[in-house]
Amino acid sequence: MKQEFETVIIGGGAAGLMAAVSAAQRGDSVVVLEANVQLGRKILVSGNGRCNLTNIDGDNVSHFHGSNPRFIGSVLEQLPVNETLALFDDLGVVTKQEKRGRLFPQSDQARSIVDVLEDRVVQLGGQIATQARIEQLDGGDGGYEVRSGDGRLWRGDRVIMASGGISVPKLGADDSGLQLVEKLGHSRTSLYPGLVALNSDNPQVHRMQGLKVWAQVSAPLSSGRVVVDTDDLLFAKYGVSGFTILNLSAVLVDELRRGPVELSVNVLPGHSVEEVSALLKTRWERNPRRSLELSFAGLLSTKLTRPLLEGGGFERESVVQRISKAQRWQLSQLLTDWRIMVTGPRPFEYAEVTIGGVHNGEIDAQTLESYITPGLYLTGEMIDVHGDLGGFNFQWAWSSGWVAGRRLGS
Numbered sequence: 200m201k202q203e204f205e206t207v208i209i210g211g212g213a214a215g216l217m218a219a220v221s222a223a224q225r226g227d228s229v230v231v232l233e234a235n236v237q238l239g240r241k242i243l244v245s246g247n248g249r250c251n252l253t254n255i256d257g258d259n260v261s262h263f264h265g266s267n268p269r270f271i272g273s274v275l276e277q278l279p280v281n282e283t284l285a286l287f288d289d290l291g292v293v294t295k296q297e298k299r300g301r302l303f304p305q306s307d308q309a310r311s312i313v314d315v316l317e318d319r320v321v322q323l324g325g326q327i328a329t330q331a332r333i334e335q336l337d338g339g340d341g342g343y344e345v346r347s348g349d350g351r352l353w354r355g356d357r358v359i360m361a362s363g364g365i366s367v368p369k370l371g372a373d374d375s376g377l378q379l380v381e382k383l384g385h386s387r388t389s390l391y392p393g394l395v396a397l398n399s400d401n402p403q404v405h406r407m408q409g410l411k412v413w414a415q416v417s418a419p420l421s422s423g424r425v426v427v428d429t430d431d432l433l434f435a436k437y438g439v440s441g442f443t444i445l446n447l448s449a450v451l452v453d454e455l456r457r458g459p460v461e462l463s464v465n466v467l468p469g470h471s472v473e474e475v476s477a478l479l480k481t482r483w484e485r486n487p488r489r490s491l492e493l494s495f496a497g498l499l500s501t502k503l504t505r506p507l508l509e510g511g512g513f514e515r516e517s518v519v520q521r522i523s524k525a526q527r528w529q530l531s532q533l534l535t536d537w538r539i540m541v542t543g544p545r546p547f548e549y550a551e552v553t554i555g556g557v558h559n560g561e562i563d564a565q566t567l568e569s570y571i572t573p574g575l576y577l578t579g580e581m582i583d584v585h586g587d588l589g590g591f592n593f594q595w596a597w598s599s600g601w602v603a604g605r606r607l608g609s
């Protein structure tokens with residue numbers, strides 16, 4: 200039996216649920232079709248189960264990447280951060296701000312975000328069908344027919360695609376939604392893992408496996424621009440991770456397609472090479488008989504200094520009063536400009552987002568309706584837009600879902 204709705208939404212994640220609220224609030228009959236047993240699995244695991252649902256700077260286009268910044272800006276300004284927060288406040292979600300402007304629910308539970316969105320959809324008369332993996336989408340201007348793998352059939356005057364990206368397949372993510380819109384004539388970019396750890400062959404890095412330090416990480420881009428981030432840097436058996444790396448990966452993954460990239464790491468962020476040299480001089484004059492390794496006690500972890508000193512060719516047991524000025528300078532350079540070559544991103548299994556997606560030029564930035572096939576709307580991570588780490592990707596999902604749901608101009 201075919202069920203008929205004004206708005207059929209494919210995908211019950213962040214963008215799909217927000218689109219459902221938006222469309223149902225406007226009076227549309229709505230159904231959300233979700234492949235998984237549960238709605239919003241990525242929301243549930245996000246922010247370590249706490250859901251970093253947006254960022255105080257979440258409508259600033261400079262935090263987003265994709266082929267067309269104007270397209271991104273047009274969507275974000277239709278549901279900016281203050282209006283997103285008002286919307287969540289109306290749903291009962293009190294938010295709190297953490298470092299770098301990141302906003303979390305006061306409950307510290309991602310579950311609450313899924314629960315309140317689902318509840319609002321249902322209260323507004325919307326329907327939800329889970330275990331409905333959509334495998335067929337046909338139609339055009341006059342409406343669409345949507346069929347799930349198990350043969351259930353829906354008809355919609357319009358369809359909102361919200362099937363997300365392909366990162367973390369174990370959460371059910373795949374390219375089935377992208378394939379559906381490609382069959383209707385859309386095209387997409389190549390896809391890459393984003394907000395992801397990076398591989399490195401550096402043996403010093405491997406030796407520091409498990410260590411997390413506060414560091415400034417910078418990297419030159421082929422455009423001449425240098426990207427910089429100061430936060431956690433985590434060493435792993437495959438390479439580097441932590442907030443700095445995940446965040447920089449939003450732009451570095453693209454750069455890595457052209458070849459390895461040399462990171463510059465300052466393990467004493469905020470200090471120049473001159474300042475570090477002066478700092479070491481003072482410390483060494485105060486305790487001249489200490490070994491080089493011990494001279495860092497209380498300043499840097501031995502888990503960091505030991506491999507760093509050895510890798511840099513310094514004798515750990517050298518007594519500091521015998522170390523020359525030139526060697527002190529060389530060591531200060533190592534501490535402020537330690538070079539780590541990274542070779543590529545970890546695979547999609549470990550990536551928070553997908554870089555790339557449906558070409559923005561095929562979508563109306565005001566409404567998110569397809570230029571290729573009228574009545575089809577595209578939202579969220581399946582579009583060629585991704586944000587920095589820190590709540591920006593959810594902001595994109597909320598804003599784009601809201602815009603598509605509202606059906607401007609009709």
Ligand SMILES: Cc1cc2nc3c(=O)[nH]c(=O)nc-3n(C[C@H](O)[C@H](O)[C@H](O)COP(=O)(O)OP(=O)(O)OC[C@H]3O[C@@H](n4cnc5c(N)ncnc54)[C@H](O)[C@@H]3O)c2cc1C
Nearest residue numbers: 210212213214234245246251333362363579580590592593
């Ligand atoms: C581990 C992890 C942590 C993250 N943490 C954060 C964070 O704290 N802050 C932040 O801003 N971003 C975070 N993200 C990114 C964020 O989760 C995504 O950018 C966001 O969920 C994208 O929303 P979406 O609705 O486009 O896609 P999704 O939320 O992925 O929703 C897509 C939905 O469509 C369904 N679907 C797919 N294909 C079909 C089909 N054929 N038929 C029916 N249903 C289908 C999927 O099952 C899924 O439920 C995180 C991501 C991961 C993986």
